Amino acid sequence: MISNVIFDCDGVLIDSEILSFAVDEKLLPDYGVSLTAAELARTFGGVAYGEMVLALNTRFGTSINAQRYQEHCEAELAGMFATELRAIAGIPELLSSLRVPFALASGSDLARLDECLSLTGLADFFEHRIFSAEQVKRGKPAPDVFLLAAETCGWAPEQCLVIEDSPSGVVAAKAAGMRSVGFLGGAHRHTQDADILRDAGAEYVADNSVDLFGYMRDLGLVGAFRR
CATH class of the missing domain: 3.40.50.1000 (HAD superfamily/HAD-like)
Structure with a gap:
């Protein structure tokens, strides 16, 4: 029961996820990764930044630093959350x-x-x-x-x-x-x-x-x- x-x-x-993945879609090409927000949401919904970055590095042969990437994303999100969340x-x-x-x-x-x-x-x-x-x-x-x-x-x-x-x-x-x-x-x-x-x-x-x-x-x- x-x-x-x-x-x-x-x-x-x-x-919040629609905002977060929109930021990922915007920023990831600078790191050598091109995926849509919908693709990211289906694959990485509920996954921590570190795990997502590890998977992306493996898939795309990139060397993204998870901590720096998270900081970059959160800086972008701060303003969006204040007005759109x-x-x-x-x-x-x-x-x-x-x-x-x-x-x-x-x-x-x-x-x-x-x-x-x-x-x-x-x-x-x-x-x-x-x-x-x-x-x-x-x-x-x-x-x-x-x-x-x-x-x-x-x-x-x-x-x-x-x-x-x-x-x-x-x-x-x-x-x-x-x-x-x-x-x-x-x-x-x-x-x-x-x-x-x-x-x-x-x-x-x-x-x-x-x-x-x-x-x-x-x-x-x-x-x-x-x-």
Whole structure:
């Protein structure tokens, strides 16, 4: 029985991934890599900068420095987030409707999470129940951040439902002994991405927040949709 929910952040709560991959598409040609934002999102959604850069260096024979590249991207993103970052449509209403305890577990660092949640008006929903991969040894697809969230909150992993937009996050949830739902509500995702989430182990793939609400309602996790 599900009695707790753990949300990923980027691409699930906030529409940040579309901005991040647009920056990658803009900057990567300077490093010898040409990929569209859609290609990057499908391949590297939920993947840390270091892992993405390692994969790109292997694929394209480049020698990108992961730390410098991340700093370059984050400098570009800072201004975009301040003016363009939004909560994904329907997410504040869904959070307001939840009947069970919930938390956030993300690959982003805590400082970025605090900033993004404040910018999008979601910070008060989570209070101290915010967990980052920087607090554990391994990021997703390892289960560490989900297990940290469950242990800290006093939840049994098998009673947790994870909401994720990336295959690596779904794999991490499965490794943690948790059920998961794939989410396509972020602007970086398309209906054809449902297959990569199902293949990773998602028990259901929701097209948007309304679809996600309906699935969670059937599990008894939410009440009336609060506007």
